[in-house]
Each structure stands twice: as structure tokens, then as C-alpha cells.
Amino acid sequence: xxxxxxxxxxxxxxxxxxxxxxxxxxxxxxxxxxxxxxxxxxxxxxxxxxxxxxxxxxxxxxxxxxxxxxxxxxxxxxxxxxxxxxxxxxxxxxxxxxxxxxxxxxxxxxxxxxxxxxxxxxxxxxxxxxxxxxxxxxxxxxxxxxxxxxxxxxxxxxxxxxxxxxxxxxxxxxxxxxxxxxxxxxxxxxxxxxxxxxxxxxxxxxxxxxxxxxxxxxxxxxxxxxxxxxxxxxxxxxxx
Amino acid sequence: xxxxxxxxxxxxxxxxxxxxxxxxxxxxxxxxxxxxxxxxxxxxxxxxxxxxxxxxxxxxxxxxxxxxxxxxxxxxxxxxxxxxxxxxxxxxxxxxxxxxxxxxxxxxxxxxxxxxxxxxxxxxxxxxxxxxxxxxxxxxxxxxxxxxxxxxxxxxxxxxxxxxxxxxxxxxxxxxxxxxxxxxxxxxxxxxxxxxxxxxxxxxx
Numbered sequence: 001x002x003x004x005x006x007x008x009x010x011x012x013x014x015x016x017x018x019x020x021x022x023x024x025x026x027x028x029x030x031x032x033x034x035x036x037x038x039x040x041x042x043x044x045x046x047x048x049x050x051x052x053x054x055x056x057x058x059x060x061x062x063x064x065x066x067x068x069x070x071x072x073x074x075x076x077x078x079x080x081x082x083x084x085x086x087x088x089x090x091x092x093x094x095x096x097x098x099x100x101x102x103x104x105x106x107x108x109x110x111x112x113x114x115x116x117x118x119x120x121x122x123x124x125x126x127x128x129x130x131x132x133x134x135x136x137x138x139x140x141x142x143x144x145x146x147x148x149x150x151x152x153x154x155x156x157x158x159x160x161x162x163x164x165x166x167x168x169x170x171x172x173x174x175x176x177x178x179x180x181x182x183x184x185x186x187x188x189x190x191x192x193x194x195x196x197x198x199x200x201x202x203x204x205x206x207x208x209x210x211x212x213x214x215x216x217x218x219x220x221x222x223x224x225x226x227x228x229x230x231x232x233x234x235x236x237x238x239x240x
Numbered sequence: 241x242x243x244x245x246x247x248x249x250x251x252x253x254x255x256x257x258x259x260x261x262x263x264x265x266x267x268x269x270x271x272x273x274x275x276x277x278x279x280x281x282x283x284x285x286x287x288x289x290x291x292x293x294x295x296x297x298x299x300x301x302x303x304x305x306x307x308x309x310x311x312x313x314x315x316x317x318x319x320x321x322x323x324x325x326x327x328x329x330x331x332x333x334x335x336x337x338x339x340x341x342x343x344x345x346x347x348x349x350x351x352x353x354x355x356x357x358x359x360x361x362x363x364x365x366x367x368x369x370x371x372x373x374x375x376x377x378x379x380x381x382x383x384x385x386x387x388x389x390x391x392x393x394x395x396x397x398x399x400x401x402x403x404x405x406x407x408x409x410x411x412x413x414x415x416x417x418x419x420x421x422x423x424x425x426x427x428x429x430x431x432x433x434x435x436x437x438x439x440x441x442x443x444x445x
Binding site: 072074121122125126129132179180182183184185186187189190191192 | 278279423431433434435
């Protein structure tokens with residue numbers, strides 16, 4: 001048995017890797033391409049070619065992509081320093097709309113379908129649990145969209161001035177949004193039984209698995225890429 | 241490999257340190273190296289749940305104080321295994337306080353082995369009914385505690401009401417989460433209602 005995880009810091013994709021090979025390596029990065037604004041039909045082009053055509057810094061792409069590909073990723077400070085923070089903000093913001101408009105809508109349809117076959121008290125429980133979660137998720141995202149990202153944009157443009165809010169404030173307040181998805185997964189898998197909707201129950205469970213992983217990666221990008229990146233910018237502005 | 245071997249999880253970014261420690265423990269006998277991981281991230285925190293370990297050895301230099309606190313809290317959710325520091329440089333007292341034992345790069349092999357053996361001698365005084373009980377159905381004690389959690393009681397309140405130590409309540413809660421796969425109070429409340437352990441929902445949901 002190999003007791004070692006994936007080697008520390010091993011970045012498996014490089015600017016010269018063909019885009020098609022990246023997807024071939026792990027198709028779970030497809031939603032990422034969608035959210036970052038890369039379209040299919042890129043032929044034999046490499047990451048850096050496709051990124052340049054789409055107006056994205058290839059290093060920004062590598063950071064996000066490696067987060068999704070590696071289980072034990074620790075991004076190097078060189079890569080963080082050479083990426084473009086505006087790409088990150090654009091990506092994170094477009095991910096927020098993706099979660100709220102695409103994922104949550106899909107989830108809602110499946111939950112309604114699966115719950116429709118349950119006894120009334122169980123149906124109410126599951127839908128209430130879900131609705132409260134959705135509200136929490138919306139609040140979490142709007143805090144980032146309304147407070148954090150505008151601040152980050154000011155830092156990028158070097159227009160922040162003696163503000164009380166810093167990226168450290170965000171770091172302290174940042175919470176997980178995937179725990180209740182994990183709970184819902186266990187509940188759907190082990191504790192309810194929707195006999196009339198076997199297919200939808202299975203679909204619901206896979207959707208929850210995908211969303212949980214995606215949200216964990218999303219939080220990782222905010223905590224381990226965005227925050228250090230903006231920290232660096234804040235420091236360089238302070239020392240000027 | 242015998243059943244009584246202590247299962248060890250090593251967290252260090254250094255391959256040299258890991259290999260050295262593995263050599264020492266393998267030669268001493270009585271230890272099985274379960275896994276070596278190079279760092280802790282949100283992603284592999286979940287992996288930690290799946291690694292059975294009796295001892296967790298971690299290099300403190302790779303954690304900031306906040307990360308160490310988080311790690312400690314996370315670990316306490318699913319394991320009671322002692323956390324041992326493997327220091328490559330001096331560390332502050334606040335950092336040191338997070339560990340149950342300390343080994344240093346400059347300890348001799350017998351010293352390291354002795355420390356690790358001593359720390360895994362089970363303290364039977366507070367093991368109560370909760371040790372080695374993290375698979376299968378919930379026990380009646382766990383159900384009793386789950387009901388109180390779902391009704392909004394804190395660990396301290398539950399400990400006082402049931403005449404247990406807070407430590408024991410926390411161990412029960414870890415086992416409940418481990419068995420059910422449910423982490424949040426709202427999720428546990430849904431579980432309790434679905435399984436008719438309580439009948440009326442409350443503000444936790």
C-alpha cells in the first residue's frame with residue numbers, strides 16, 4: 001500500500017498542457033470552464049493559448065484548475081503572485097450565480113420530487129431543512145458580493161483608503177457552506193425512503209455529492225488563493 | 241503486523257522527516273504507519289475521518305496558530321487519538337499547549353518510541369461506555385444525548401443533567417456524528433424527528 005498522498009505541491013497541469021487533455025484527466029472540471037468563460041471547440045490548443053483568447057491570465061486558470069484536480073493542493077506563492085486577482089473575482093462571482101441559478105434550481109426540483117412521495121411530516125422536514133439552508137447560502141454569497149468583492153476591487157485598483165474592512169476581516173468571518181449539504185447527503189442516503197422515485201433519489205444523491213465537492217473547492221479558492229493574494233496587495237500598498 | 245499495533249498518522253511536508261520517523265517506528269515494532277499526509281486542507285480534512293489512527297503526529301511549523309486551533313477542533317469531532325508534535329524548531333507555549341506530547345528532531349530513537357508508547361496507554365478512568373463505539377446503531381445513551389442536542393442544550397448543560405463529564409459528552413457527540421454522517425445541529429434535529437426520537441420541531445431547524 002502506498003501510504004503517501006499525492007506528492008506535495010505537484011502541479012499536474014502546465015501552461016503548455018493541451019486543454020483537451022485537462023478535461024480528459026478529470027471531467028469534473030467542466031463546470032469550472034463554464035464559469036470561467038472558456039468555450040468548447042478549442043481544438044488542439046494549449047491552456048495558455050485558450051486562456052489568452054478568452055482574456056484570462058493562464059496562471060489564474062492554473063490555480064483554479066489545480067484546486068479541482070488535486071486532493072492535497074498547496075498553491076505556490078509564485079503562482080499566486082503571478083495570477084490576476086480580477087480573474088479570481090470574476091470566477092468566484094460567476095460561480096455564485098451558477099450555484100444559485102443552476103445547482104440550487106436543479107436540487108430544488110429533485111428534492112420536491114423525492115419529497116412528494118414521503119409521509120407529510122417527513123416531506124415538511126426535508127423541505128424546511130433545505131429552505132433554511134438555501135437562505136443561509138444566499139446570505140453567505142451576498143455578503144461576499146456586497147462587501148468583500150467590492151473591497152477587493154478597490155484594492156486591485158489601489159483605491160482603498162484607511163478602511164476598517166480588510167481581507168483579514170473576511171478571513172475571520174468566513175464559514176463553511178458545505179456542512180449542511182453533507183448532512184442532507186446522509187439523510188437522503190440513509191434515513192428516508194422514497195419508493196416511488198428511485199431514479200430521482202439517486203439523482204439527488206449524486207447532485208449533492210457533486211455540489212458538496214464543488215463548494216469545498218470554492219471555499220478553498222477563497223481561503224487559500226484569494227485571501228493570500230489580496231494580503232500581498234494590501235501589504236505592498238501599505239509599504240508605499 | 242499484529243492487531244495490537246498502534247496505528248500512526250503522520251502529517252509533515254518533509255519526506256525526509258517522514259521516512260526517518262517511519263524507520264524508527266518500524267524498527268521499534270508495535271506501530272503501523274497508516275498514512276503520511278503533507279498538509280491539511282479543507283479537502284483532505286474529510287479524508288482524515290477515514291484514516292483510523294491511535295496517534296496523530298504533526299509538524300507544528302506548518303500550521304499557523306489559527307489553523308492549529310481549527311485542526312484541533314476538527315480532529316476532536318471524530319477521534320480521541322492524542323496529537324503529538326514533531327518539532328523541527330522551537331515553538332511558543334501557546335502552540336505547544338495544543339499538543340498532548342512533544343517529540344523533537346533531536347530526540348533519540350528510544351526516547352521517541354517511549355513517549356509514543358506511554359501516550360497510548362489507555363486511561364481507563366474516563367473511558368466509560370464510549371470507547372470503541374463508533375460503528376453500528378446509536379446506543380441508548382447516544383440517543384438520549386442526541387435528543388438533548390436537538391432540543392438546543394449545550395455540551396455543558398447535557399453533562400450537568402446526565403451527570404457526565406463534558407469530555408464524555410463530546411466523545412458521545414463525535415460517535416453520533418461518525419455513525420450518522422450528520423454534523424450540524426439542524427441536521428441532527430432532522431435525524432431525531434425522522435427517527436421519532438423527538439416529536440416537535442424547534443427553532444434549531
